[in-house]
Amino acid sequence: MFQSRTDNVAYKPEVFKGHDKMKVSVDEEVCIGCGLCEEICPEVFELTGDIAVVKIEEDIPEKLVENSREAAESCPVDAIIVEE
Numbered sequence: 001m002f003q004s005r006t007d008n009v010a011y012k013p014e015v016f017k018g019h020d021k022m023k024v025s026v027d028e029e030v031c032i033g034c035g036l037c038e039e040i041c042p043e044v045f046e047l048t049g050d051i052a053v054v055k056i057e058e059d060i061p062e063k064l065v066e067n068s069r070e071a072a073e074s075c076p077v078d079a080i081i082v083e084e
């Protein structure tokens, strides 16, 4: 029977949620220094001067992944780059 690609479990990202490695960075050219990311996840983001920086350069610890993702999704100018 025909199965579309989206029916294949390998294409469903939620199956792997929480198991992927994740890194985040801030595009300094885009960040407007609103501080929202630091408010949401101060363990990972810190406002220094006019821009946010990422305090954890290696893989984000699993317990902080959800908050990091929320911070990225909340950034008003999409300055947070998530690599998964």
Ligand code: SF4
Residues within 6 Å of the ligand: 026, 030, 031, 032, 033, 034, 035, 036, 037, 038, 045, 047, 051, 052, 074, 075, 076, 077, 078, 079, 080
């Ligand atoms: S939420 Fe976005 S714009 Fe605001 S400080 Fe963080 S990276 Fe910069």
